[in-house]
Amino acid sequence: MLDRRTFVLGAAVTAVAATSVGTGTANASTPPSGGIGVATLDGVPVTLARIDGRWALLSDNGSVRITAGLDNADLVDLSDDGTRLVAAGSLAGDPVAALWTSADGVTWREARRLHGTRSEFTAVTGTLALGSVVRHERAPEVRVAARRTPSGWTTAPVRGLADGLLASALATTAGGFVCASVDSAGTRVHTSADGVAWSELPRVDGVAVRGLASVSGVVRWFGNEIAGSTPLTGVVGGASGPAAVPADAKALGVTGARAAWLSAGRLLTTAI
Amino acid sequence: MITFSRIDGTPVYYWRSDRGNTTLRNWQATQGFYDSLVLWIRDLRSLSSAYGSITYLVSAGFYVNKPGQHGAGTAMDLDYVRWSGGQISSPLDRHHASTTLATRRRYLAVDAVCRRRFRYVLDGWYNADHADHIHADFGGLPVRCVKSSESDTKFVQALCNNFMGSGLVVDGIWGTNTQNAFNTAKSRLGITGDPHTTTSVWQSFLSAAARKGFANQPF
Numbered sequence: 001m002l003d004r005r006t007f008v009l010g011a012a013v014t015a016v017a018a019t020s021v022g023t024g025t026a027n028a029s030t031p032p033s034g035g036i037g038v039a040t041l042d043g044v045p046v047t048l049a050r051i052d053g054r055w056a057l058l059s060d061n062g063s064v065r066i067t068a069g070l071d072n073a074d075l076v077d078l079s080d081d082g083t084r085l086v087a088a089g090s091l092a093g094d095p096v097a098a099l100w101t102s103a104d105g106v107t108w109r110e111a112r113r114l115h116g117t118r119s120e121f122t123a124v125t126g127t128l129a130l131g132s133v134v135r136h137e138r139a140p141e142v143r144v145a146a147r148r149t150p151s152g153w154t155t156a157p158v159r160g161l162a163d164g165l166l167a168s169a170l171a172t173t174a175g176g177f178v179c180a181s182v183d184s185a186g187t188r189v190h191t192s193a194d195g196v197a198w199s200e201l202p203r204v205d206g207v208a209v210r211g212l213a214s215v216s217g218v219v220r221w222f223g224n225e226i227a228g229s230t231p232l233t234g235v236v237g238g239a240s241g242p243a244a245v246p247a248d249a250k251a252l253g254v255t256g257a258r259a260a261w262l263s264a265g266r267l268l269t270t271a272i
Numbered sequence: 273m274i275t276f277s278r279i280d281g282t283p284v285y286y287w288r289s290d291r292g293n294t295t296l297r298n299w300q301a302t303q304g305f306y307d308s309l310v311l312w313i314r315d316l317r318s319l320s321s322a323y324g325s326i327t328y329l330v331s332a333g334f335y336v337n338k339p340g341q342h343g344a345g346t347a348m349d350l351d352y353v354r355w356s357g358g359q360i361s362s363p364l365d366r367h368h369a370s371t372t373l374a375t376r377r378r379y380l381a382v383d384a385v386c387r388r389r390f391r392y393v394l395d396g397w398y399n400a401d402h403a404d405h406i407h408a409d410f411g412g413l414p415v416r417c418v419k420s421s422e423s424d425t426k427f428v429q430a431l432c433n434n435f436m437g438s439g440l441v442v443d444g445i446w447g448t449n450t451q452n453a454f455n456t457a458k459s460r461l462g463i464t465g466d467p468h469t470t471t472s473v474w475q476s477f478l479s480a481a482a483r484k485g486f487a488n489q490p491f
Contacts, residue, residue: 182338208337224337227286
């Protein structure tokens with residue numbers, strides 16, 4: 001259903017539409033850029049992307065809603081806990097790792113920020129966020145994590161993940177968690193029963209993995225080739241091949257039984 | 273985002289999965305970043321002209337679907353440079369740590385040319401994650417030498433050690449010994465002005481250092 005905050009983009013996502021939103025006017029003449037993560041809201045896959053400098057909620061039915069409460073956010077990933085969305089990233093400027101939550105995907109509030117400066121969260125599920133303290137040049141230096149508890153998000157210890165790794169995907173599995181970290185040659189994959197102690201699985205060479213799912217006892221991944229950005233999918237320690245999406249599609253993540261991609265500014269999902 | 277296989281006519285290969293492979297790749301970057309890559313390779317050609325033309329480059333990625341500058345299409349990971357005269361510089365083979373001084377100086381020359389156009393350049397001295405490539409991105413522009421930057425400081429320390437035998441600890445801390453060595457380097461390279469505040473002065477310093485590096489000459 002459309003409301004005052006909703007407009008539907010045309011087939012080419014270049015349709016010009018404008019609507020009054022909050023204190024300003026949103027204009028969809030610019031395609032969404034840089035979708036971050038994917039979550040499920042009211043049974044529909046959604047992502048967050050920038051439109052004209054503002055964060056907007058995109059769903060795979062083509063609707064776009066401008067958000068409130070994320071003006072100072074550099075977001076990197078999005079997930080949900082079944083009832084609320086959670087976005088991870090940092091406060092803009094000299095980065096400070098932070099998490100935001102929302103019940104409707106439109107109105108957001110900051111749920112947690114780390115003390116000190118130069119840190120960021122880069123991957124999140126509904127209950128666990130991974131990130132790093134970063135150097136002046138934004139290179140990851142020390143691993144940080146936060147767990148959702150009944151009293152809110154609290155920092156947690158991590159063992160078995162190298163400090164220099166940048167988490168690019170995180171997923172909940174039947175046995176705990178699985179995490180991807182992209183390095184200069186591909187992706188390292190780790191698994192953990194408790195989110196604290198991690199052990200390494202076979203790496204995925206030549207691919208930047210952005211989505212993970214545990215399916216029938218194997219870990220399936222979704223990502224893009226490092227040399228060429230071709231959308232790919234495969235099984236950790238097993239076979240891989242092209243994903244059934246347009247060649248320009250960029251992997252966003254996995255939500256429920258769907259893998260999400262951003263193609264020509266639109267959110268696409270495929271069965272995992 | 274644009275797609276390219278060559279930078280200003282020079283092919284860019286990918287060797288991480290198949291060393292020596294010369295298949296052209298469809299790299300992606302923003303137009304603005306590609307434009308800076310063109311300026312960068314023209315600098316590199318000019319400053320290393322004694323080696324002949326640049327036959328090819330090898331990269332570990334430009335746009336890469338991951339958080340940060342790579343994900344924004346504004347970063348390069350440089351693995352290898354090959355000139356028509358047969359010379360190479362191979363960050364991929366950890367040339368920053370080569371036992372051959374001329375090889376380390378050539379690596380530093382390539383490193384210096386990267387710093388002329390990109391502010392955040394992370395090399396083999398910066399940390400272990402960059403031991404096998406030189407990373408350059410759009411963060412922190414404009415280019416200048418920042419004493420509080422671990423990357424800039426380690427580069428200056430490595431430069432002074434390899435070209436002047438300064439014996440500095442490459443720790444990223446800009447102390448008195450680093451300052452004194454840097455002053456000497458500036459003087460010997462004929463650089464006047466403040467490279468910490470003025471982009472053109474820092475770029476002149478880097479060009480002068482790169483010329484010495486490609487020529488394997490101390491300063």
